[in-house]
Amino acid sequence: MKTSEELLVIKDLHTGFRIKDTYFDAVDGVSLTLRKNEILAIVGESGCGKSTLATSIIGLHDHNKTRVQGEILFKNKNLAKLGEDEFNDVRGIDIGMIFQDPLSALNPLMRIGEQIEEGLIYHTKLTKEQRVNRVFELLTQVGIPNPQRVARQFPHQLSGGMRQRVIIAIAISCKPQIIIADEPTTALDVTIQAQILDLLKDLQAETGSGIILITHDLGVVAEVADRVAVMYAGQIIEEAPVEELFNNPKHPYTRSLFNSIPQMNSDGKKLNVIEGIVPSLLKLPRQGCRFSPRISWIPESAHEKDPVLHEVAPNHFVRCTCYKEFYFKGEEGGRA
Amino acid sequence: MVKEKDNKKEQEIISAPPTGMQVVWREFIKDRVAMFSLIIMVLAISGVFIASLFFDPAEVMKVSLRSKYAPPSSLHWLGADIGGSDVFGQLIIGAKNSLLIAIAITLITGTVGIFIGLACGYFGGWIDNMFMRIIDFFITLPSLMIIIVFITIVPKYTVFTFILIVSLFGWTSIARLVRSKALSESRRDYVNASKTLGTNDFVIIFKEVMPNISSILIVEATLSFAGNIGIETGLTFLGFGLPPSTPSLGTLVAYANNPLVMSTYWWVWLPAALFILILMLSINYVGQALRRAADAKQRLG
Numbered sequence: 001m002k003t004s005e006e007l008l009v010i011k012d013l014h015t016g017f018r019i020k021d022t023y024f025d026a027v028d029g030v031s032l033t034l035r036k037n038e039i040l041a042i043v044g045e046s047g048c049g050k051s052t053l054a055t056s057i058i059g060l061h062d063h064n065k066t067r068v069q070g071e072i073l074f075k076n077k078n079l080a081k082l083g084e085d086e087f088n089d090v091r092g093i094d095i096g097m098i099f100q101d102p103l104s105a106l107n108p109l110m111r112i113g114e115q116i117e118e119g120l121i122y123h124t125k126l127t128k129e130q131r132v133n134r135v136f137e138l139l140t141q142v143g144i145p146n147p148q149r150v151a152r153q154f155p156h157q158l159s160g161g162m163r164q165r166v167i168i169a170i171a172i173s174c175k176p177q178i179i180i181a182d183e184p185t186t187a188l189d190v191t192i193q194a195q196i197l198d199l200l201k202d203l204q205a206e207t208g209s210g211i212i213l214i215t216h217d218l219g220v221v222a223e224v225a226d227r228v229a230v231m232y233a234g235q236i237i238e239e240a241p242v243e244e245l246f247n248n249p250k251h252p253y254t255r256s257l258f259n260s261i262p263q264m265n266s267d268g269k270k271l272n273v274i275e276g277i278v279p280s281l282l283k284l285p286r287q288g289c290r291f292s293p294r295i296s297w298i299p300e301s302a303h304e305k306d307p308v309l310h311e312v313a314p315n316h317f318v319r320c321t322c323y324k325e326f327y328f329k330g331e332e333g334g335r336a
Numbered sequence: 337m338v339k340e341k342d343n344k345k346e347q348e349i350i351s352a353p354p355t356g357m358q359v360v361w362r363e364f365i366k367d368r369v370a371m372f373s374l375i376i377m378v379l380a381i382s383g384v385f386i387a388s389l390f391f392d393p394a395e396v397m398k399v400s401l402r403s404k405y406a407p408p409s410s411l412h413w414l415g416a417d418i419g420g421s422d423v424f425g426q427l428i429i430g431a432k433n434s435l436l437i438a439i440a441i442t443l444i445t446g447t448v449g450i451f452i453g454l455a456c457g458y459f460g461g462w463i464d465n466m467f468m469r470i471i472d473f474f475i476t477l478p479s480l481m482i483i484i485v486f487i488t489i490v491p492k493y494t495v496f497t498f499i500l501i502v503s504l505f506g507w508t509s510i511a512r513l514v515r516s517k518a519l520s521e522s523r524r525d526y527v528n529a530s531k532t533l534g535t536n537d538f539v540i541i542f543k544e545v546m547p548n549i550s551s552i553l554i555v556e557a558t559l560s561f562a563g564n565i566g567i568e569t570g571l572t573f574l575g576f577g578l579p580p581s582t583p584s585l586g587t588l589v590a591y592a593n594n595p596l597v598m599s600t601y602w603w604v605w606l607p608a609a610l611f612i613l614i615l616m617l618s619i620n621y622v623g624q625a626l627r628r629a630a631d632a633k634q635r636l637g
Contacts, residue, residue, distance in 0.1 A: 092534035
């Protein structure tokens, strides 16, 4: 049975980029809760603001050009208001991050061992010898054979999957309570993807930390996530436990996403696509349902003026009322 | 059994990518001119410093009118100048002075330039803007004229003040180069990854960003070293460098200002001129070989 202890609570988070002296919110009013022992997946297409959300949580955004408003509550601290120095006490020890591209996230000139040791130096009082032992321990934990040898190697001497394991070892080095994984499997091939996902799941079961998994791959979500939040144009448009979302998707965007997954038995039929593209940050309609331009065959009256999240089933939230009247184009009358 | 071992060893050699030093060494082996230059450079610089131990500056600079403009002989290997001082001794001590000054200028401009460039590239924002505008300002100044004016109006300048005034204008180009490299390097994921571990900015800058641009720093330092020898000798030649009592390569070449010396007493200025030419050429070739080694697209070996 999973505990429901809340680790991280995000309330009405707005992250805006400055373009010509005006701030445009790439994350626009996101509220989320991450609980202990939970893998929360954030899904969405490119440019929907999921990576921006991640960098806001861990404070990696460019402070000169970005504005973060709202609350990111962690251990009674509001991370959105922390200064760089205070943030350094949180990062690494309480929140770890796993990056998308395992090659560029490792310093090419430092040995693997040194890079894993880095966090231990700042956040623990271990002696040099203890740290080295911990490095070996971590490397073994992420499934790298022969850790003594790998610790002395440089990143370019490892394969992609090994590098991603090293990145994970770095992220968990100080046993953080929250791990943010920003598309951890995108740069890997499918067999390695499965291994890395298994590893993530195992580690989470072992340590009981909460993981925020950012991805655009619904297969990955089905594989590991406990709860899913679907993002579109900076907002969360649907949030539900994973079985509920996969069995019973409500929002037109979520349903269109599932509808456009290639099927093995589709016999030369054209792949279903979602009309249009994600609107640019500058031209985003700030009022009304943001998905409405891409389902233009649904009458205007179906949308809410100011869409909010509705609880349609226990723990299942959907933004806007348009899901009630949505049907796929060409399926006139086949309403949900 | 033995053969198997050999095979294993061989395989390891093949699979191991070359280290930094191996890449540089290969580059020199492929490029004969660079290899030759390296040998000349090492011989010239070490030769000057070792030989200077055997010369006493006061002894060398002693005026002895009897040997005024003495031609090369066993007593004066390269003859003597107008005051009868030994030219070979002046050449050694002068070369040592010139080299030390060039090294000092390179170190000062390099350190300042690297610090400012790294800070600008890493932090960006107002720090970057401020220093870039200051650098723009320095670049618009006619540096040579200001150095000459400075030396003319300061009544008693020493080697130390000379180094400082030249360095004042030298750091800008290095700072710019380092900034541009640090800018792209600082946006890499491994820097972000380090931040997520709670590493502070200072450590990231010097332990992560700097080592990753070190190849460029080495090349730039080498090439600007050659340039700094040129600046020192050039200014001294024009009469705005070191005080005449301190011999340098420039003071020796400056004797050629006198047409009589130029045409008749060639042994006074020619060795110094040749020494400058050979030294600067060889440093430049070495620098270029290093630059090629630092860039995989330009490598020969």
